[in-house]
Amino acid sequence: MAEIDDLERNVTEAASAGRIDDASAALHALLKMQRDQREAAISLLRIIRDRHLPIEESLKVLIEIEASHPGDVELVARLGDCLELARDIDLLNAPPPDEPLFERVVNALSAAASKSTYAGNESLILEGLATAARMRARQSDAIAEASHKRLVELEPNSPRRQYNYGLFLKTRGKFAEGMSANQRAVELSKETVDRYEWNLGICATGARRGDIALAVWKRMGQKIEIGRFGLPEGVYPQCKVALAERPLAERKAECDDPGLEETVWINRLSPCHGIIRSVLYQDLGVDYGDVVLIDGAPVTHHKYGEIQVPVFPHLATLERRHYQFFDFAGTQSASHELTELGSSLGDDAVIYSHTEQYQLICSSCWRNPDIDHDHGDTIEKHIVVGRIAAPPEVSPQALLGKLDEAVAQKTSCEIYTPSLCAAAGYPNRAEVDRRRFDMLVNN
Numbered sequence: 001m002a003e004i005d006d007l008e009r010n011v012t013e014a015a016s017a018g019r020i021d022d023a024s025a026a027l028h029a030l031l032k033m034q035r036d037q038r039e040a041a042i043s044l045l046r047i048i049r050d051r052h053l054p055i056e057e058s059l060k061v062l063i064e065i066e067a068s069h070p071g072d073v074e075l076v077a078r079l080g081d082c083l084e085l086a087r088d089i090d091l092l093n094a095p096p097p098d099e100p101l102f103e104r105v106v107n108a109l110s111a112a113a114s115k116s117t118y119a120g121n122e123s124l125i126l127e128g129l130a131t132a133a134r135m136r137a138r139q140s141d142a143i144a145e146a147s148h149k150r151l152v153e154l155e156p157n158s159p160r161r162q163y164n165y166g167l168f169l170k171t172r173g174k175f176a177e178g179m180s181a182n183q184r185a186v187e188l189s190k191e192t193v194d195r196y197e198w199n200l201g202i203c204a205t206g207a208r209r210g211d212i213a214l215a216v217w218k219r220m221g222q223k224i225e226i227g228r229f230g231l232p233e234g235v236y237p238q239c240k241v242a243l244a245e246r247p248l249a250e251r252k253a254e255c256d257d258p259g260l261e262e263t264v265w266i267n268r269l270s271p272c273h274g275i276i277r278s279v280l281y282q283d284l285g286v287d288y289g290d291v292v293l294i295d296g297a298p299v300t301h302h303k304y305g306e307i308q309v310p311v312f313p314h315l316a317t318l319e320r321r322h323y324q325f326f327d328f329a330g331t332q333s334a335s336h337e338l339t340e341l342g343s344s345l346g347d348d349a350v351i352y353s354h355t356e357q358y359q360l361i362c363s364s365c366w367r368n369p370d371i372d373h374d375h376g377d378t379i380e381k382h383i384v385v386g387r388i389a390a391p392p393e394v395s396p397q398a399l400l401g402k403l404d405e406a407v408a409q410k411t412s413c414e415i416y417t418p419s420l421c422a423a424a425g426y427p428n429r430a431e432v433d434r435r436r437f438d439m440l441v442n443n
Contacts, residue, residue, distance in 0.1 A: 008030070011027050031064055045079060089135075130164070162184040179203035204216060239265075245285060246259040272296065286317050289323040293317070293318050323392060329383065347390065352388070
C-alpha cells in the first residue's frame with residue numbers, strides 16, 4: 001500500500017511540475033500493479049479525477065482498468081464517474097464517442113443498478129451510470145435522466161445532486177425543468193456557488209424566463225436590464241459561436257451528430273445569448289439575425305492581434321427571425337468597398353463578403369458574353385462574392401432600390417445579385433445579372 005501511495009504522489013507531483021517522463025514512469029508502474037491490486041486501480045482513478053492526466057491518457061488508463069476488473073461493480077462505478085474526464089466536454093455538440101468503453105460501462109452499471117444485492121451501493125452505481133450515460137450524447141438519455149432523478153430522490157437536500165440533474169437537463173434542451181433543478185440547488189446551498197448560478201441563468205434564458213435570468217445576472221454583479229426578446233440585455237464584447245446544424249440540445253438519438261458546423265460572430269446581449277452577425281456560407285437552419293443561446297465554457301479562443309476572442313458552443317436557437325438572403329458577386333477598386341455600402345441599406349440589412357480576390361477576366365467576355373471570340377485581352381477585377389441579408393419585412397424592391405442608390409454613389413463598385421432582381425420582379429435584369437454573376441463566380 002505504501003508503494004502505491006508513493007507512486008500516486010510521484011505521478012501527481014511530476015505531472016503538476018511538467019516532468020512528463022517522470023510522471024509517465026510512475027503511471028506505468030501503477031498500471032502494471034492495478035492488474036491484480038485493486039488499490040492501485042483506485043489510485044489511478046483518483047489521479048484522473050484530480051485532472052493530472054490529459055484526456056487521451058485518461059481514456060487509455062480507464063480502458064486498462066475496466067479490462068482488469070470487469071466484475072468489480074464498485075470499481076466500474078467509480079470508473080464511470082471518471083468518463084467525463086476522458087472526453088472533451090467543452091465540445092458540447094460532439095457526436096457520441098467511438099470508444100466502446102462508454103457503452104460497456106453503461107450496460108454494466110445498468111444491470112448492477114437493477115439488482116437488489118447492490119442496494120447498499122446504489123448512489124455510487126447511479127452516479128457512475130448517470131455520468132457514463134450523459135457522455136454518450138443522446139444515445140442513453142433515458143438511462144441518464146432516470147439515474148439523476150433517483151439520485152435526487154435518495155438525497156433530496158443535496159445541492160450537488162440538483163445541480164447535476166439541472167446540468168443534464170440544460171444540455172438536452174429541457175430548460176424549464178433545468179431551471180427548476182438549478183433553483184433548488186441554489187436554495188439548498190449555504191453559500192453562493194458560481195456554477196449553480198451560471199446554469200440557472202442559462203436555463204432561465206433558454207426557458208424565456210427573463211425575470212429569473214435577470215435576477216441571476218444582477219446577483220452576479222452584471223450591469224444588465226430586460227431588453228429585446230423579453231430577455232436580459234447589457235453591453236458585452238463581441239464573441240464567436242461554433243454553430244451546429246444539430247446542436248446536442250435539439251437533436252435525437254437516431255441522428256446524433258452536429259451535422260454542418262460554422263464558427264461565426266455574434267452580438268452578445270447577455271452572458272449566454274446573442275444575435276448572429278455573420279452571414280453563413282452553409283445552410284445550417286440558423287443564420288444572420290437569429291438569436292442563439294450559448295453555453296458558459298468556451299470551446300477555444302481566436303486571436304486577433306493582442307485580443308483573445310472566446311468561441312462558445314451553440315447550445316440552442318432561441319429565435320429564428322427569417323431574414324432574406326440573396327447571393328451576390330461584384331467588383332470593387334479597394335478592399336471592403338462593397339461591404340461598406342451595406343450601411344446605406346438600413347433596417348439591419350448587410351452586404352456580407354465571403355471571398356475577396358483579384359482575378360484576370362477576358363475583356364470581350366465582360367462586355368458581351370454572347371459573342372463568339374478569341375480570349376485575348378484581359379482586365380483585372382477585384383472580385384467579391386457573398387450574400388446580402390435583410391429582415392423579412394423589407395421588400396426586395398425597396399432593398400434593390402437602396403442598393404442601386406448606394407452603388408450609384410460609388411462608381412468604383414459594381415454588384416450583381418440575380419436572386420434579388422428576380423424577387424423584386426425584374427426578370428430581364430435578373431437574367432443580365434446572372435450572366436455577370438456567373439462569370440465572376442466561375443472565374
